[in-house]
Amino acid sequence: MLASAAAAAALLPRRLNPNPNPKPYLLKRLASSTTTSSSARTTPPNPQIPISGAAAATAAEVESNPTPLFLRPAEHPIPATSLAAFRRRAESLIPPTAPHLHRHLRWLLADAAGEDPALLRLPLGDLEALWIRHVRDRRPFQYVVGNEHWRDMVVAVREGVLIPRPETEAVVEMVGNVEGFEGGWWADLGTGSGAIAVAVARMMGPKGRVFATDVSEVAIEVARLNVQRYGMQDKVEIRHGSWFEPLEDLKGKLMGVISNPPYIPTEDLPGLQPEVGWHEPKLALDGGKDGLEHLLHLCEGLSSVLKPGGFFVFETNGNKQSEFLVDFISTKWDSSFCDVGAVLDFADIKRFVTGYRR
Amino acid sequence: MARALLRITRCYSSPLSSLTFPPPPPLLHRGAAPPLRFLSISSSSPSPPPSSSAATWDGPGVKGGGDGEDFLGMSDDELMGQCEMGTFKASGPGGQHRNKRESAVRLRHRPTGIIAQAVEDRSQHKNRASALSRLRTLIALRVRKPINLEDYTPPVELLQILPLKSTIRGKDVGPQIGPNNPKFAPGMQALLDLLFAVEGSVSEAAKILGLSTGAVSRLILSDDALRTAANEVRAAKGLKPLK
Numbered sequence: 001m002l003a004s005a006a007a008a009a010a011l012l013p014r015r016l017n018p019n020p021n022p023k024p025y026l027l028k029r030l031a032s033s034t035t036t037s038s039s040a041r042t043t044p045p046n047p048q049i050p051i052s053g054a055a056a057a058t059a060a061e062v063e064s065n066p067t068p069l070f071l072r073p074a075e076h077p078i079p080a081t082s083l084a085a086f087r088r089r090a091e092s093l094i095p096p097t098a099p100h101l102h103r104h105l106r107w108l109l110a111d112a113a114g115e116d117p118a119l120l121r122l123p124l125g126d127l128e129a130l131w132i133r134h135v136r137d138r139r140p141f142q143y144v145v146g147n148e149h150w151r152d153m154v155v156a157v158r159e160g161v162l163i164p165r166p167e168t169e170a171v172v173e174m175v176g177n178v179e180g181f182e183g184g185w186w187a188d189l190g191t192g193s194g195a196i197a198v199a200v201a202r203m204m205g206p207k208g209r210v211f212a213t214d215v216s217e218v219a220i221e222v223a224r225l226n227v228q229r230y231g232m233q234d235k236v237e238i239r240h241g242s243w244f245e246p247l248e249d250l251k252g253k254l255m256g257v258i259s260n261p262p263y264i265p266t267e268d269l270p271g272l273q274p275e276v277g278w279h280e281p282k283l284a285l286d287g288g289k290d291g292l293e294h295l296l297h298l299c300e301g302l303s304s305v306l307k308p309g310g311f312f313v314f315e316t317n318g319n320k321q322s323e324f325l326v327d328f329i330s331t332k333w334d335s336s337f338c339d340v341g342a343v344l345d346f347a348d349i350k351r352f353v354t355g356y357r358r
Numbered sequence: 359m360a361r362a363l364l365r366i367t368r369c370y371s372s373p374l375s376s377l378t379f380p381p382p383p384p385l386l387h388r389g390a391a392p393p394l395r396f397l398s399i400s401s402s403s404p405s406p407p408p409s410s411s412a413a414t415w416d417g418p419g420v421k422g423g424g425d426g427e428d429f430l431g432m433s434d435d436e437l438m439g440q441c442e443m444g445t446f447k448a449s450g451p452g453g454q455h456r457n458k459r460e461s462a463v464r465l466r467h468r469p470t471g472i473i474a475q476a477v478e479d480r481s482q483h484k485n486r487a488s489a490l491s492r493l494r495t496l497i498a499l500r501v502r503k504p505i506n507l508e509d510y511t512p513p514v515e516l517l518q519i520l521p522l523k524s525t526i527r528g529k530d531v532g533p534q535i536g537p538n539n540p541k542f543a544p545g546m547q548a549l550l551d552l553l554f555a556v557e558g559s560v561s562e563a564a565k566i567l568g569l570s571t572g573a574v575s576r577l578i579l580s581d582d583a584l585r586t587a588a589n590e591v592r593a594a595k596g597l598k599p600l601k
Contacts, residue, residue: 107480140457149461149481166461166482167453264454275457285454318451347452 068146074114160218184255194223498547519545525568558592
């Protein structure tokens with residue numbers, strides 16, 4: 001018991017415990033609930049470390065189900081009293097000073113229940129395990145429920161794909177402001193969940209197409225699911241491969257190139273928020289030296305895929321990177337591009353670089 | 359251009375500010391405007407920030423705010439076009455660095471300085487819709503349009519919220535619209551305009567609306583926000599509140 005309390009204390013999210021003096025009553029509750037419900041306590045936060053022990057299977061099983069929780073059939077009857085008891089137990093794990101976690105609990109229950117609130121999409125024990133993993137191991141809420149609400153969409157996500165960020169919503173707006181975008185061919189490179197590709201496709205006319213590429217097979221699967229969920233199979237073509245590689249046949253034909261590539265400098269990865277650094281794919285975050293490795297590669301390939309007048313927009317790490325890229329493109333390829341500039345995000349950070357092929 | 363668009367159409371709360379995020383302002387906030395501490399109005403903002411919003415709606419209502427424009431008759435897009443979505447200053451590098459799911463929306467209606475916000479939904483789109491509908495209610499409650507009683511005919515929006523027994527309410531007006539219907543706001547605004555024009559006298563308003571004084575009182579009391587706004591109109595004329 002002591003050992004488990006210590007383990008829980010060590011793993012207790014910082015956000016829950018900003019006070020350097022731990023609150024013993026919280027830890028005790030946390031520890032006792034983890035011992036009864038699952039092995040989550042022994043699950044290392046880093047998914048790359050193998051999970052051992054029979055009990056660990058529960059959590060692993062829950063997470064290995066490729067169907068996002070919110071899309072699973074609601075077939076587990078649950079008495080209202082059990083659900084209420086779960087809610088109380090779940091609430092006892094989070095302090096009143098963490099309103100976002102209380103919201104998450106509300107949303108988890110909303111996503112876990114079917115239209116009939118007496119039916120859950122998973123057994124109660126699994127739900128409990130999910131909640132503990134979220135609160136204690138900082139597993140992103142979006143992976144728990146299997147979706148992210150992004151623009152007016154509910155985008156399916158799971159481990160192995162980047163959770164679409166609110167900043168990125170603006171990319172869709174920028175594409176929509178390009179004259180004649182709705183009839184052109186576009187590429188979304190490193191599409192991940194496919195959020196951008198689907199959102200852009202939904203604004204398009206009958207002739208518009210989005211070619212969405214990704215090197216990750218999980219991303220391809222998830223993107224395919226999102227394309228299907230929004231009925232965009234005729235507009236979005238998903239291609240497996242790295243950056244421009246699967247687009248050989250489209251050289252010089254694209255009206256636009258969109259990408260939110262990995263842009264975090266490798267040296268910054270250890271300092272990331274646990275939800276991001278422990279759980280999201282490095283493949284989608286690690287931008288190499290100065291975070292520019294992939295962005296530079298994308299810039300290099302632009303001129304051969306874009307048709308004259310074609311548009312590009314890349315998301316970047318922020319001010320420094322955007323300024324560097326704008327300067328780099330304008331200097332090195334002045335004859336190929338025009339109107340190259342940085343665009344601010346909602347927090348007034350130079351988040352995007354855009355421009356046109358001459 | 360894109361920059362300007364982004365600035366006015368995007369707005370989020372900071373993920374870590376959730377602990378300090380203020381609750382939505384009470385529907386009937388009176389006196390000074392809520393503090394603007396989360397509203398960052400950039401110097402390059404496409405519209406000049408209003409000089410002082412607090413002054414614009416001090417007292418029972420904004421009289422003829424925005425040159426008597428019919429804000430409630432506008433479509434959502436038009437009304438949105440008059441709003442500023444203050445950027446919630448996010449701390450830290452943002453983007454891929456951060457996981458957050460807060461999606462608060464705070465709208466500031468430029469012509470009147472009225473602020474509405476919504477935080478309760480996980481989708482930013484839904485929060486924007488809630489904030490906009492809240493804004494409509496606030497406009498109805500606060501923006502007073504002058505009425506000339508000599509040749510006054512109640513607008514159809516007002517007729518629609520009246521009980522069926524009103525003698526001036528034609529059969530073609532349809533069923534009575536209640537406070538939960540989004541169309542209640544323009545009716546409420548027209549009712550408050552009338553009450554304001556008759557200096558808060560419910561019996562005078564009742565005569566014009568073809569109803570008993572009691573029926574108009576009950577209508578006013580059927581909605582908390584409407585009751586409070588009506589009582590402020592009355593208080594300004596030295597009348598005692600309806601209960």
